[in-house]
Amino acid sequence: MLVTPAYAQAAGGAAGGLASFVPLILIFVIMYFFLIRPQQKRVKEHKAMVDALRRGDQVITQGGLVGKVIKVKEDGEAEVEIAEGVKVRVIKSTIAQVISKTEPAKD
Incomplete structure (x- = not known):
């Protein structure tokens, strides 16, 4: 072979x-x-979800704070009211969940 x-x-x-x-x-x-x-x-x-945030939405942050969006700013921040008269600024990307959405104003 x-x-x-x-x-x-x-x-x-x-x-x-x-x-x-x-x-x-x-x-x-x-x-x-x-x-x-x-x-x-x-x-x-x-x-x-973060891009669709608007004033009046109920949100939960990643830190566990539950509040209502008072103002959405263009620089990536939102102002959230966590109690009556207590407002905090949060980074929009730290919002974990939107509990209830507000209806857009009808013209």
Whole structure:
């Protein structure tokens, strides 16, 4: 025989190298659909919620404060009344949830 067993095993190595990357690619695809994509969706929804803030909305901040939006500023801040006569300035991105929305004024 002219072909030794060592040469015969090396011939199939090229296809085996590519096949070893398939599980890594599958793991990345699974992580994308189960971790990365849902997180991007949540970030997009939160940004839309923050952009839609308006005066009179009841909100919960990430610190747990519940209050009513008094003023929405353009520089990324909002003024929230947490008790009668007690107003605080919060960064709009720290608003975790809008409890109740106000209806827009009808003209």
